[in-house]
Amino acid sequence: MDCYGIMGYPVKHSVSPAMHNAAFKALGIEAVYAKFEVKPENVEIALKGAKALGIKGLNVTIPHKEEVLKFSKPDELTAKIGAANTLKIEEEILAYNTDAYGAIKALEKAGVGVSGKVALIVGAGGAARAIAFALVDRGATVVITNRTEQRGLKLTQDVRKYGNCVFVPINDLENVKFDILINATPVGMSGYMPGKLPVDERIVREGIVVFDTVYNPMETALIRLAKMRGCKVVYGIDMLVYQGAKSFEIWTGVTPPIDVMKKAALNALRG
Ligand SMILES: NC(=O)c1ccc[n+]([C@@H]2O[C@H](COP(=O)([O-])OP(=O)(O)OC[C@H]3O[C@@H](n4cnc5c(N)ncnc54)[C@H](OP(=O)(O)O)[C@@H]3O)[C@@H](O)[C@H]2O)c1
Known part of the structure; x- marks a missing residue:
């Protein structure tokens, strides 16, 4: 066996x-x-x-x-x-x-193409890293934001060697235009910060795609808000x-x- x-x-x-x-x-x-x-x-x-x-x-x-x-x-x-x-x-x-493949496949399953799109990734840890490289590999532009700016800037620098990537501080997102919002932090996860949003609720704009990598619970606060705003959602599961x-x-x-x-x-x- x-x-x-x-x-x-x-x-x-x-x-x-x-x-x-x-x-x-x-x-x-x-x-x-x-x-x-x-x-x-x-x-x-x-x-x-x-x-x-x-x-x-x-x-x-x-x-x-x-x-x-x-x-x-x-x-x-x-x-x-x-x-x-x-x-x-x-x-x-x-x-x-x-993880990189899984993220792209989950987006594809929801009918979301990434080439030519702008994706805002919240987080700069392992999951954010895999997703950021996978996205630029497929022709997307990536905007990174993260609680710890230094870590976000490091990821941005690394990704920029291979494609379009910029860093924006988490409190300066209001005027940033993007098509896809991706939560790659544990915020919203059961047992960690259930019911919490990883970004200010004004960032979850009507009509964008919202992908929460958190899979427990499946319906996070971010996914619920996105649905209320008529966004297409992509599940971490x-x-x-x-x-x-x-x-x-x-x-x-x-x-x-x-x-x-x-x-x-x-x-x-x-x-
Ligand atoms: N669906 C899947 O297959 C899959 C696969 C992998 C991961 N994930 C999800 O992705 C999450 C992150 O995993 P990881 O491997 O990237 O973890 P990680 O390497 O530990 O990175 C965690 C990231 O989340 C940020 N963060 C943590 N707590 C925060 C808080 N309270 N407020 C704001 N930002 C916070 C960290 O910011 P700092 O840099 O400021 O610490 C860092 O950017 C996991 O918890 C899981 O839910 C899902």
Whole structure:
């Protein structure tokens, strides 16, 4: 039986095992996907161990997404982003960032093309990074805003090497024109800041596209407000499912059933 898993610290709330195990079952593939809690100082030894044990693939989550690149070979987009969430373990360890793919796929599923559009990303952490690089790669202009300006400016500088990207302080957004608003912060997340908006409510303008990467709850305060204002909405749960589906495909060469993975993720989130 092939073995896959997710390594992070902490990792106990991950819904990835539910998604992947449901897909293996639906496809009749004899494989198992487990959670591995790996302390930051143990990343290298964990990867050596995974290889020695014949583990075929790993998802990587906070705080290891950057560290794993020291021990693996990234594809072009992943190298630009500087963080990976998927490892395919062969003779070499190959690294991919399927968060970037998942975000674009979630937008596409909602009928949102990004080429030539202006996207405002709130946040400058791992998720914002992956989304910003994926967007400029597809011809969008990216506006970054972030609570900590220095971090936002650093991301802007990095992305600008590959496409159009500017930074705007979070309190100066009122006159900025954009087509797509993306929340890449945990603001609005259950157990962190439920019911809160990541930006001033005046920024959520009628007719724009609003994408909240937060997937728990699915209907965040931002999504509810966007719907009230007649905006097209894109759900974080779809990004989660598509990033998982892409990892699955990278490991097995098989396209998994999206509906099965989404149902399993939603069930796991309900606890
Ligand atoms: N749907 C998916 O598949 C998916 C995948 C990955 C992540 N996500 C979502 O994206 C969120 C961020 O993940 P990440 O990996 O990018 O985390 P991260 O690397 O820790 O970055 C967090 C970002 O959120 C900002 N932030 C945190 N708390 C804030 C607050 N109270 N007010 C304003 N800004 C705040 C941080 O700003 P500072 O720089 O000022 O600290 C930073 O820009 C997650 O919580 C999750 O909900 C979703």
